[in-house]
Amino acid sequence: MQLDAKIPSGPIQDKWDKHRFELKLVNPANKRKYDIIVVGTGLAGGAAAATLAELGYNVKNFCIQDSPRRAHSIAAQGGINAAKNYQNDGDSIWRLFYDTVKGGDFRAREANVYRLAQVSRNIIDQGVAQGIPFAREYGGQLANRSFGGAQVSRTFYARGQTGQQLLLGAYASLSRQIAAGKVKMYPRREMLDLVIVDGKARGIVTRNLVNGEIEKYAAHAVVMATGGYGNVFFLSTNAMNCNVNAAYRCYRKGAFFGNPCYTQIHPTCIPVHGDYQSKLTLMSESLRNDGRVWVPKNPGDKRAPGEIPDSERFYYLEEKYPSFGNLVPRDVASRNAKEQCDNGRGVGETGLAVYLDFRDAIERDGQDVIAKKYGNLFQMYEKITAQDPYQVPMMIYPAVHYTMGGLWVDYNLMTTVPGLFATGECNFSDHGANRLGASALMQGLADGYFVIPYTIGGYLAGESMTPVTTDHPAFQDSMGQVKERVGKLMSINGKRTVDDFHKALGHIMWEYCGMARNNDGLEKARGMIQELRAEFWENALVPGETENVNQSLEKAGRVADFLEFAEMMVIDARHRQESCGGHFNEAFQTEEGEALRDDENYCYVAAWEDRGPGEDPVLHKEPLEFEHVKLTQRSYK
Amino acid sequence: MTSKAINLTLKVWRQNGRKDKGRFEEYKANNISTDMSFLEMLDVVNEELTLSGQDPIAFDSDCREGICGQCGCVVDGHPHGHEKGTTLCQLHMRHFEDGDTVVIEPFRARAFKVLKDLMIDRSAMDGIIQAGGFVSVNAGGAPDANAIPISQEIAEKAMDAAQCIGCGACVAACPNASAMLFTSAKISHLALLPQGKPEAARRALSMIREMDALGFGNCSNERECEAECPKEISIVNIARANREFLKAGFFSSVM
Ligand SMILES: Cc1cc2nc3c(=O)[nH]c(=O)nc-3n(C[C@H](O)[C@H](O)[C@H](O)COP(=O)(O)OP(=O)(O)OC[C@H]3O[C@@H](n4cnc5c(N)ncnc54)[C@H](O)[C@@H]3O)c2cc1C
Ligand code: SF4
Ligand code: FES
Numbered sequence: 001m002q003l004d005a006k007i008p009s010g011p012i013q014d015k016w017d018k019h020r021f022e023l024k025l026v027n028p029a030n031k032r033k034y035d036i037i038v039v040g041t042g043l044a045g046g047a048a049a050a051t052l053a054e055l056g057y058n059v060k061n062f063c064i065q066d067s068p069r070r071a072h073s074i075a076a077q078g079g080i081n082a083a084k085n086y087q088n089d090g091d092s093i094w095r096l097f098y099d100t101v102k103g104g105d106f107r108a109r110e111a112n113v114y115r116l117a118q119v120s121r122n123i124i125d126q127g128v129a130q131g132i133p134f135a136r137e138y139g140g141q142l143a144n145r146s147f148g149g150a151q152v153s154r155t156f157y158a159r160g161q162t163g164q165q166l167l168l169g170a171y172a173s174l175s176r177q178i179a180a181g182k183v184k185m186y187p188r189r190e191m192l193d194l195v196i197v198d199g200k201a202r203g204i205v206t207r208n209l210v211n212g213e214i215e216k217y218a219a220h221a222v223v224m225a226t227g228g229y230g231n232v233f234f235l236s237t238n239a240m241n242c243n244v245n246a247a248y249r250c251y252r253k254g255a256f257f258g259n260p261c262y263t264q265i266h267p268t269c270i271p272v273h274g275d276y277q278s279k280l281t282l283m284s285e286s287l288r289n290d291g292r293v294w295v296p297k298n299p300g301d302k303r304a305p306g307e308i309p310d311s312e313r314f315y316y317l318e319e320k321y322p323s324f325g326n327l328v329p330r331d332v333a334s335r336n337a338k339e340q341c342d343n344g345r346g347v348g349e350t351g352l353a354v355y356l357d358f359r360d361a362i363e364r365d366g367q368d369v370i371a372k373k374y375g376n377l378f379q380m381y382e383k384i385t386a387q388d389p390y391q392v393p394m395m396i397y398p399a400v401h402y403t404m405g406g407l408w409v410d411y412n413l414m415t416t417v418p419g420l421f422a423t424g425e426c427n428f429s430d431h432g433a434n435r436l437g438a439s440a441l442m443q444g445l446a447d448g449y450f451v452i453p454y455t456i457g458g459y460l461a462g463e464s465m466t467p468v469t470t471d472h473p474a475f476q477d478s479m480g481q482v483k484e485r486v487g488k489l490m491s492i493n494g495k496r497t498v499d500d501f502h503k504a505l506g507h508i509m510w511e512y513c514g515m516a517r518n519n520d521g522l523e524k525a526r527g528m529i530q531e532l533r534a535e536f537w538e539n540a541l542v543p544g545e546t547e548n549v550n551q552s553l554e555k556a557g558r559v560a561d562f563l564e565f566a567e568m569m570v571i572d573a574r575h576r577q578e579s580c581g582g583h584f585n586e587a588f589q590t591e592e593g594e595a596l597r598d599d600e601n602y603c604y605v606a607a608w609e610d611r612g613p614g615e616d617p618v619l620h621k622e623p624l625e626f627e628h629v630k631l632t633q634r635s636y637k
Numbered sequence: 638m639t640s641k642a643i644n645l646t647l648k649v650w651r652q653n654g655r656k657d658k659g660r661f662e663e664y665k666a667n668n669i670s671t672d673m674s675f676l677e678m679l680d681v682v683n684e685e686l687t688l689s690g691q692d693p694i695a696f697d698s699d700c701r702e703g704i705c706g707q708c709g710c711v712v713d714g715h716p717h718g719h720e721k722g723t724t725l726c727q728l729h730m731r732h733f734e735d736g737d738t739v740v741i742e743p744f745r746a747r748a749f750k751v752l753k754d755l756m757i758d759r760s761a762m763d764g765i766i767q768a769g770g771f772v773s774v775n776a777g778g779a780p781d782a783n784a785i786p787i788s789q790e791i792a793e794k795a796m797d798a799a800q801c802i803g804c805g806a807c808v809a810a811c812p813n814a815s816a817m818l819f820t821s822a823k824i825s826h827l828a829l830l831p832q833g834k835p836e837a838a839r840r841a842l843s844m845i846r847e848m849d850a851l852g853f854g855n856c857s858n859e860r861e862c863e864a865e866c867p868k869e870i871s872i873v874n875i876a877r878a879n880r881e882f883l884k885a886g887f888f889s890s891v892m
Contacts, residue, residue: 047776050776051775051776054775054776065699065705065707066697066707066758066759066760067706067759067760067762067763067803068763069706069763069766069803070699070700070705070706070707070803072699072700072705074700074704074705074706075700075702075704075705084782084783086783122777122779124782125779125780125781125782126774126776126777126779127782128779128782128785128832129772129774129779129780129832130771130772130774130832131772131795131826131827131830131832131833132799133792133793133795133796133799133826133830134782134792135792136786136787136788136789136792137789138788138789139786140786140787140788140789141783141786142782142783158796158799159796161704161800164704164800164802165796165799168799171766172766172770172771172772173771173774173776175763175766175767175770175771176767176771176773178763178767179767179768185763187760210752210758239699239700239701239705240698240699240700240701241699273640273672274640274670274672274673276670276673276677276680276681277677278674278676278677278680278701279701279702281701281702282702379722380702380703380727383703383723383727383729384674384727384729386729386731449776449777450776450777453776495688497684497687497688499680499684500684541687541688543686543687543690543691543692543693544692544693548653548654548753549654549695549752549753549756551693551695552687552693
């Protein structure tokens, strides 16, 4: 199959306008004849469901949590980018586009990124109209802060709870449509399969997480907005319920999976401190605006941070990258932290931490100002560590945070399965090999409010649709398969808990497919994953009942999919014989230890096609062409 | 961080589904690191229950950093436990003493239903928002975000109210099982901002009526909600919502 990204012709700044004009429209009176399934209620799913309903479509919206308001997007802290140039500091659509392509280490599709930068402005307008209480200046204008990988101040925020406020905005719009009867909401449901009829996505099969019933739903199109798969590492900053199964089930049904190995390791998280730990907590990147990162100059220096004089501190980011300093992109900051710790300069009990110090900012601006900007983050830190960051520097270490890979989509956000769309973090989309801070919220909302509502209309208007109900045999088949799998999980009756398998998988992935990778390690990891998977199906212990609340069963299904998906990640990582952004293969680095790309051979999106259990996935390449941004070695010096 | 290990006795509410009557059962939680969060402590207990062939305790959680509002149960009589301004997932075991007996039960209210053990159905709170907790604006066509200046003070006040995580602890804390703190936080947040003003009175009327219809109790100024709210939402919001409600009542009576 030849991948066609369907990028419109013409100058980059006109592509989206032209495309919107060329897309066929669904007559307003006909919209109510179409049913659309949206899986997920995060920024991408919530915005899409609300907007499609506003347009007149009938929407069925699904989520795992007990309320759509609790999707993982709620946890985003730092902010959302938009090319508003309110600070008059030289920002523009073009600059946001450029920063994003460069930040992504030249592995994103130019046309998509440009559109993202264009619609970024509308998102802020929409948010303010919904009543989102963004931070303001004294004069009443919107405030901005800076984020990594940019030299302009374009990040909008609501204290340290930007994701919460944006999600509650989308949830408010969604609630309005639920009340209007245009969205039917299905919370506490987990999608376990995609249903395809005549080659098109026509429905899903879910498990009701309260009574265990396997349910089926039909529609004219299906939109995936199921978030990222960082939890394949067990420990990550993601919420507990984040998973890959919805996206993975689509992959098994024919949707190609793009760049699965691109993983973002976030530099500023609270370090790991025990094997009972269930997740890692992010300390927003925005802290790097005022916090200074350092380690003791002398390896093994065990003095308390306050006792180490400035002359014996190594502010390694400021020294190595004078123009970006503490605000280098995440992949660069993370790798540098690892390097310092590997060289014995790490601090704290485990030696796997660096300092993020606010002493100078507090001296300069006063504690009040710092508290206003970051108060809730400081409080969060104190609750977890029992240390007060106003008094002692924070200790931080990199942790898995975001996954750039995801379902492959074309310019219309449609996957390789007709009628199956993917939005937000669950598509591979716009961030290339490394996402810039504050750009995931932007992308999720851009997809949901401003892209999918148009492109899905173009699809529906252009297709002749046969009526399909859930009585169709394809639904029966799919339900049968799902039930069989659930039955199988419940009957293994082994001796090892599902969490224990998940932790073991996490260790393998972090060790061999984490911040730094090499060919031997990846090959070893593949074997280890296969072994662990085989053991899982013989020795996993899933207690409880099938037709009841059963959280162990939920986890078991997710871990089973992670165990398959992890292998695909490793295969992808092994195949990409270069380093780029979040994929760092130790064999490919510059003299200064930066990621060394191979544009000659790897300037493409790797899209993997499923060939069934036991078969290796097949690689398809979407070549990336850079007409507007010159391919260069990234430099943040 | 100096961590030590403590041993606890847990009395946990077990209820296998809506129809079960439910009862407390006792478990030992041994060798619990004081650096663990409360939910991690429950994870550890659940691993042991699983390995010994028993049914693990069902409880909700997602973000585990105090923002999603999915977690929460009553610990020793306090929703989210005794620490101020803390969700259950943020409560750490260093706040317990070796040998403590800890009583854990679900949030209880007429409008909430126990689904299993500590897990409840709080969908009635979504119902309150659906009755008007929004600005009626469609995507597209919004004016420039800086077109209407909003003073920093107002934006901050709106944000104070908007921080509510919808956890339902206020309902569980209230002797009347009222959702007034939750409802008023949303009414206030939107009424403070110019974008929310046009619908403010109607919104207040319809949300408060819906709250009653969904089986939540009335607010009789008991203030327990404020004391237990993990986000420290202030009862000033209730006064503000009542003002909007009265305005609406006045208009609808003269119309
Ligand atoms: C701690 C943290 C802080 C962050 N801070 C920022 C920030 O400051 N700025 C920024 O831009 N980005 C930030 N990010 C990244 C950003 O929050 C996410 O990438 C983004 O919110 C993802 O949104 P989404 O809509 O794609 O998916 P999510 O919000 O993850 O939503 C997924 C939805 O899909 C549902 N779902 C999943 N699987 C299934 C299934 N099988 N069946 C049914 N439903 C399912 C879930 O219930 C949920 O409703 C942060 C991320 C984390 C972890
Ligand atoms: S007001 Fe407080 S206690 Fe009530 S739902 Fe909101 S955050 Fe929870
Ligand atoms: S799990 Fe999200 S608030 Fe506790």
